[in-house]
Amino acid sequence: MRDLLRDILRDYSGFVELRYHSKVFRSVTAEKGRIERTAVRRRSGVGVRVLEAGTWGFAATGDPSPAAIRKAIAEAQQAARASADCRRQKLKALPSVSLAQGEFCEPGVEEVVNKPLEAKIQLALETEAQARKSSARITSASCTYNEIYEEKAIVTTDGADVAFRLVRPELRIQAVAEADGQLSSGTESIGVTGGWDCLFRTDPLQMAEKAAATAVDLLSAGYAEGGWATVILSPSIVGLLVHEAIGHTVEADFVLAGSVAAGKLGQRVASELVTLKDSGRSEFMPGAGGTLPVDDEGVPTQTTTIIQNGILVSYLHNRETAAHFGVEPTGNARAWEYADEPLIRMRNTYIEPGSQTLEEILASTPDGYFLDGARNGQADSTGEFMFGVERAYRIRNGKLAELLRGVTITGNAFEVLQSVDAVSRDFLWDLGSGHCGKGQPAKVDAGGPYIRCRAIVGGRQPAS
Structure with a gap:
């Protein structure tokens, strides 16, 4: 994708910024010993910004084809021209800065993305079950595993030419305790940029026990x-x-x-x-x-x-x-x-x-x-x-x-x-x-x- 964006920008002068962004969301929630929800959502496309007549114009397209991206550039240019007279302070030029070039990949991407869905479901079920069985006073618990995987490519006419990938997994556990009609809750969560081992620098079962213990202890606080x-x-x-x-x-x-x-x-x-x-x-x-x-x-x-x-x-x-x-x-x-x-x-x-x-x-x-x-x-x-x-x-x-x-x-x-x-x-x-x-x-x-x-x-x- 980075090569395609670079090829398109060769035909443009002035400032144009193309940003390809692909994002995949995955989520699993366990409650009462069963999976309540699993979801996968994907979003990808190209955002376009131009600086023209001292102001910004922005457009976006979910179609990553060259024709669609060129059309979005034209729409962004038109938006800039149409709004230029309404801008009080014109942006004459962007500051010179050393812009990024090359490809980057944050640790843990392959480890998390290639982890079977069954393993993520089992994680949520086991963690939620641990919270419920930690005390007879725990009346309900939930565990949600979320994951965001991103790919980006950013190319500008003034020198940015970069692509990167990263993944952000997270885990959240909540336990609710009850005594004599009084309720209290405890929550533990962790979210990282990195792999499976990075996410679980704290044992998820220990997190579940701590959330349950907090909920129970707060009842008498x-x-x-x-x-x-x-x-x-x-x-x-x-x-x-x-x-x-x-x-x-x-x-x-x-x-x-x-x-x-x-x-x-x-x-x-x-x-x-x-x-x-x-x-x-x-x-x-x-x-x-x-x-x-x-x-x-x-x-x-x-x-x-x-x-x-x-x-x-x-x-x-x-x-x-x-x-x-x-x-x-x-x-x-x-x-x-x-x-x-x-x-x-x-x-x-x-x-x-x-x-x-x-x-x-x-x-x-x-x-x-x-x-x-x-x-x-x-x-x-x-x-x-x-x-x-x-x-x-x-x-x-x-x-x-x-x-x-x-x-x-x-x-x-x-x-x-x-x-x-x-x-x-x-x-x-x-x-x-x-x-x-x-x-x-x-x-x-x-x-x-x-x-x-x-x-x-x-x-x-x-x-x-």
């Missing part, structure tokens, strides 16, 4: 007292915080729209213990779920330092916003499917590990909470956030005490990061399952070390 508190955040909570409440605010299109990070380059926004990065690579450990070698503009996905020792030093860019800010693009342009235009999206976002052990941080915390297991929440362009926590433990005299339920964590992400006074040397990617949403989905990952900071813990208010 009490509630936290609401208010400001010292908290130790696990890598899953750290990942959710830096992705949702920091990462989106530094995506350059959001910056231009007025996010809280606008105008703050060079300013202190976090503790000097905090260095925050976004990378197309899987740093510190293999398999991060947002790994990719090249973005959808053909820019290599290097590691970008966003915050260096507490100072905001960079935004995340595509080629257009890089031109606006006079910097190099960071390789963050991503499209979900061939018919989607590339948007600025994160890849793998993380805080770098520090020098302390988790045990040392706990021992030096006389009073507070240990928060683990990210649940859904929300954040906005001001950095304000509220996240649910699956497992929260009271910290008393440097030791973990009772388990608590129904806990939330709230605050302004930049203020929380400014209060960081301890960062562990432990590191974990912990958000590789699921999707990030921003007009279109994207597979990402996030994580980091354990950190100690100050935040508002949501719970029951003490009686007056």
Whole structure:
């Protein structure tokens, strides 16, 4: 396909970008000892962008024939010309950058794609059964195995000429416990870019047992007292915080729209213990779920330092916003499917590990909470956030005490990061399952070390 795209572009001047994208989704869900759903969905085609009259034109076709692709180029050119008068700021030229060339294949592709469907079905059935039999109090459980296999070829008139393949498997287990009419749930999940062995660096049966144990333990858990508190955040909570409440605010299109990070380059926004990065690579450990070698503009996905020792030093860019800010693009342009235009999206976002052990941080915390297991929440362009926590433990005299339920964590992400006074040397990617949403989905990952900071813990208010 790459050769075909290259041959077509020889007939065009100006800027034209052709992106072939083939995507295969596979999914298996087991519940109550049986397979509830199996699905396979395939999508492939070519997305076309042109830069003409200072603006973009986009078109797409599900027909990969030369005639259909040429027709899509003409449609994109027509769209650019028609909208040019409506664009206030013209994009005169894209910044010069070393664009990717060659072919890449992320590890694990053949291992996962060639794994028989029967093996994936058996995995879901055995894992779901393990969750149900872990305790008599488990009333229901489910296990879903998902897999996304992608092939891409990106060719542009200014030098990109690249193709790559990757696969992203993931597993999610949920268990529900009941006692005296009260329900609670526990969830364990993992998602990676890589092979079968990478996905199961943790035994799936152990994941099932942990999900069931969490559901059962939460039945008898009490509630936290609401208010400001010292908290130790696990890598899953750290990942959710830096992705949702920091990462989106530094995506350059959001910056231009007025996010809280606008105008703050060079300013202190976090503790000097905090260095925050976004990378197309899987740093510190293999398999991060947002790994990719090249973005959808053909820019290599290097590691970008966003915050260096507490100072905001960079935004995340595509080629257009890089031109606006006079910097190099960071390789963050991503499209979900061939018919989607590339948007600025994160890849793998993380805080770098520090020098302390988790045990040392706990021992030096006389009073507070240990928060683990990210649940859904929300954040906005001001950095304000509220996240649910699956497992929260009271910290008393440097030791973990009772388990608590129904806990939330709230605050302004930049203020929380400014209060960081301890960062562990432990590191974990912990958000590789699921999707990030921003007009279109994207597979990402996030994580980091354990950190100690100050935040508002949501719970029951003490009686007056």
